[in-house]
Amino acid sequence: MPLIDRCTIHRITYLWYRRITAYRKSNFVKIRSNKYLVVAIILALLFHGTSMFFTMEQTYDALIHVFFGSHYAEHWFDTWNESWYTGFTVLGYPPLVHQAIALLSFIGGLKFGMFTLVIIGTLLFVTGVYRYALLITANRTVAGYAALISVFSSSFVETLHLFGQLPSIIGISVLMHALPEIYLWLKTGRIWHLITSLSLLAVTVTSHHVTPIFGMVFFIFPLIGMVLMDNSFEKAGTWKQVTLKIFVGRFRNHFKRILVFGIGALVLIVVCILPYWINTKNNPITQVPIPHGSRDNFLEITSSGLVFFLIPWGVLLIVLPYIFYRYFSKRYLFFGLSFSLLLLLGTGGTTPLPKMILGDNAFNILTLDRFTLWASIMALPIFGEFLYRFAEGDLKQYLQKKYSPVYHRLSGAILAAVFLFMTGFTMSLGYFRPSQPEQINMQPLVNFLNQDQHYKWRYLPLGFGDQMAWLSAQTKASTIDGNYHSARRLPELTSRAVERLENSKFRGVEGLGSLQQFLAVPEKYHLKYIFSNDKFYDPLLYFSGWHRLQRLENGIVVWEKEGVSPLPSRVARDDIPVYQALMWGTIPLFTVFIVLLLNLRSLWQRTLKTRQAVAPSYMSFKLALESYPKKLLPFSRFWTYALSVLIIFGCIQFYLTNSDQISPENAVEAYYDALDFKAFEKSYSLLNPNSDKSLDQFMLEISVSDGLLSSYSKLDAITTNLASEQGDRAVVSTKLSWVTPLKKFEQHIDHSLQRIEGKWYLDPLEYETDIPADQLFTTSQTTYSNHGRRRISSEQTYHEDVLKQPLVSVLNAKLVALNDTYHIVGELQNMDNIPADISIKATLYSRNNKILASFNARDLMKHKLLPKERTAFRVDFEEYLWDEDTSPLPVTFDPSQFTNARIADAPATFELQIEANVATKDLRDYIAVSDLVISQDSIEGILYNTGSKDATITQLLISHLDEKGKTSWVEQRYISESIRSHRKQRFSLDIHPVQTTLVSSDMNNVFVNGHPNTQVWDIWLSDREFASDQNSNTKKDRGASKYMLKLNYFVANAL
């Protein structure tokens, strides 16, 4: 090889050196580390990195992402998850964050993955805000300020520590990192910037789908506008000379770059999460809109206003005039427009405008809080600029000169105080007003599901809050519920605006309605176990035929249903083509890899200042910030004062309406409010101090009262009416409506009150003085126990361990019609010598033997029968689907709400399938009825508990008998107070004869344990004497209607 002349090499090197130094001299700026940014990062790590351990697990969403993470950790390329909703596809959510959690979980578990991502997200956010602010203001100090306040920004704190929206945060942070690159591509046209900007956009797409789509509209469009403005400025020389004509010309000039970027972005959005789009097209979201606080009218529902408006805006509200002023300057005009639109959309249902802009569909699907988040993030650079001017810039000088340094310092202190208060308030909101139940130790549940093959059935958690996702992440058992509602498939769920079955009590009719369906027909879903963390649901479970199995060491009560078959080993699933699964599994992390590859060098150089970087072109648009706009100041001051007045006025208003003892009505309302929230001392303080009731006595009386109203209800509405007022005495007639899991209760109480020293007090209500006969008494009872498997073995149950199904006989049954609805009523008896747990499945057939409807008897029967015990039953045919018409939803919940099945044809015959299994629990019959007086329109009597356990809730099943003594109708009533042991409880019920039309009394299709009922009848009941059964509860000659009473009661402390 010929040698190259040394001199030549020297020459070339020298020339390059000359060129580079010349370039440096002209363009390079000496850059020091931005101390504000460094402080911001350290603060962010300290503040969020420590507080996350106390907040993240109580957030709404974080555990859902952990659950998805657990899915990818187990089956990376499988997009079908069987844990929730009888199986759903995970294609409904971009997977990057979940896959990252999964990847990190291999190092330190799922929660380690989540916390690591929180740290990464926080870092990305703070640095993102810095880069975005630098792009907007071209001022490193201002950008530093913006980064500093971003750490404590209440909207960021709320989104992370209250909502737990990790993907959303990572998405917007990466988008902010992309913005400078996009600017540079559009401005300079360097391909390198196009590549980096698109690569960052790809990460955004794979971490959150909504962010890039709306980010295009709200962040990138204004950015394009700003680039064009900057270019126009460069062309025109001054901002004043920038005209529309120049602007349009610049647009034409840059059109190619915009187009290239636009197409690139679009391709990325489509390709990176292609399976998501295909899935969305194939399985459109059928979910009925689920109410969300961000769509409320914030003035009406102030709690939503607080969470979705006041908190995220926080201190930004004060500087709103400045933000508007700056964003509506020529350069930022498009940001101003975008900001205004975001602000407006974030107000939800307060005005009809957001709904008009977004359209009904999008309005009902999107949660609008994200617009507020984006708006508040968009405002951060300008807020930073304001703070800079206020703290060390022209505003400070102006204020100090015009007023005094004290004025400046004082307003600074107030501003800082408000800012920090909002941050602290947001952070601790979850502590003061917990949105989640206490943290549940999941290990006992996981162990329970693993034991004895319990995972072969589905389970349902109740009252778990968002922690249900954490349980799902740890067990392979599946549930019918879930926490990602757009992925649902069961029409029972999609047709109802229920967030989760687990917290269905908060969703009123629809919630409880959905839950009731699952409880009534559990075998359809292979649902056998319910974990109850909220005793509110207990009565509902009991009267639906479930029984308590055990209380686990974490306090969760396990309920079980007899006779439910296990899940088949293969469950239906939707498979997707392999290429899609591969794309889904590889692209997201690949995008991160690409970004790291492209940016690692510049990141290294930027952070460690190994090489002096070229100042990006946006840095040349730095504003002097020398003279604070004088005209803005009075306006800002007015705005601040107005805001303060508004807040003070709100506080006074709040105090006045909540002042307790101003009027008799207020006193009564306050009393019940305190009772409802179990603030017994407060309610005691409202009782007449002249009465001889001591706090001890009051608390004692409270402690012995139990029952549906005192333990399982929520005060729904209270109306007070001043019945009479004479001097210092008044009588307030009070109507209370309570909601309980079983029915709505109306209560009417006349309270007498006395005014003492200007304050109204209630006279305490009389309590029972009844004293039971014996101090100590005994009861003897036959109890039952079933071993299950007699040998401890994981094999299937041996056949000799399987008990015989109890023999049950249907005494009478018929299909009746009542006002266009169909019901099957009848009576059955346990003929066996062992107790029976009974479920009844009824099917209606048309004349052509077509199945019309099918449903199970739920609470209109006693499910657990002692040997020879009888129960009346009624099967109603409930529609699986909620009414399709979108009639306005009832505001409060009514557990008795019921949607009748739409029956296409006239039913002609019916089929009853009775399944009896051996019952061992909840077998009690200790309530005696005394002095039963049945008149034409009422039943009165006294219930007396002869047993040793309190009957918490008593159900009266009332059968209407026809002249032959057969059941013609069945109805039920609940007694609102508990019947304590050896105590009596008076009851009085209105009852009216029900005119039903007999459709069929053909009992040929009645089957017991698969055998014809007639067969049972022939063998065992041929000599049955029916005469003795009639009139059993009624006086012989009282009217045509005769009634029979059957008692069924729930004992709360049975375990």
Place this chain on the structure above:
Amino acid sequence: MSIGTYTAASIVISTCMALAILSFAPEEDLKVPSGFSDERRYELLPGKVEFLAGDSIRIGFHETGIESIPSKGKNTDTFLLWVKSSYGSVPVEPQTDSNNSYFQLPSFLCETAGETEVLLVVNNKITDRKMIRILPKEDSAITMESYFGPPSIQAGTADFAMLVTLPTDMYDNMVSDSTMVNIGSTFRRETSIFNIPMKNGYAWKVFPSTTTTGTYFVNASLYGFGAREMESEVHPSKPVDFTISAKREHDYADGNRLVRLSTSVLRDNYGNVISDGTLVTFEIESEQGNISKTSGTTINGVSTAQILHPDHPDTWSVRARISGIAESDSLKLVFTKITESIPINYYKLEDNIVVGPIISYMGQWVSDGTEISLFLNDNLILRKGSKEGIVNFSLSKLGLPSEKLTFEVRALGITETIEVER
């Protein structure tokens, strides 16, 4: 048709198809011997045709007239043994030792009991065939698969339990027909042994229900190899009519004490005490025809239930029922009143009606919680429980009009009136 039927049908069809494939596929693959060879040059050696399952089965062959077959290398003929057994058809290649060739049946064929036909195939032609029999190895460890059920039957003549047993040898072959299986049963201390012959692979015995309750313990064994003990309970039959009795501390209608109602020992029509836990309902009709009802479950045949004394003089007729099946005679209970009159006073200053102190049968206050009702124009205004014999109705708290009013006080079956001018 139910899903079960479909499943059953599909299982049957798929089993048939699998069997068909199993039985046909190998023959197609392995070129079924096309037919008998005319020239019977080779034949199977005579010898043992009966084997015990698990024995090694070796089948020799030879050229007609010649004692031994030269080893394979010196012969161009191809030999194959086609074995047709209950598992299907299997070809077996010959093996050669020092001077003879023979066929060694694979062990799974040697372990399967039943008739097996072996065909000698030479150059794809069948040249000889014979039947061999493999008998179950009955003296080996026998596995008894037995079922006895249902777990409970009802006393009487109609119901029965049944024992079915399927003994198999160590290779899971059914035991031969007519083999006697020993079935033992113990019922109420009496043990009996039955010898039941096997038929079609199983033996069974019906145990008819008895008129006395108890537990059947049964067991099946063969050649000393037994199955585990199994049981079925004879539950009592339907109960018959019975009598009842009542126990009370006193006869006063104080509305506080309890009457304890008990049945006689409930028995079925064969005299067995009925099962514990059977629900008995006591129905009480008062003089006015009001109904009271209480219930109890039986323990050792006796059911006991409690109910409150009435708070007014009354005569009860009590009857107990096991719904639709049996009932008792009627029992009369008389309750006498505890007081003759109720003192009532109105105190204008406090605007109070004070009822009492009501004095009970031996001069004591009526028990706390005795219900006193205040009526105005036959409308119930307030009902309160007494405390230390007294009830205080504070009219000012009731928001009643300030005029002359006539109140009625009703308690313990007594009605008193009072005129009040407020």
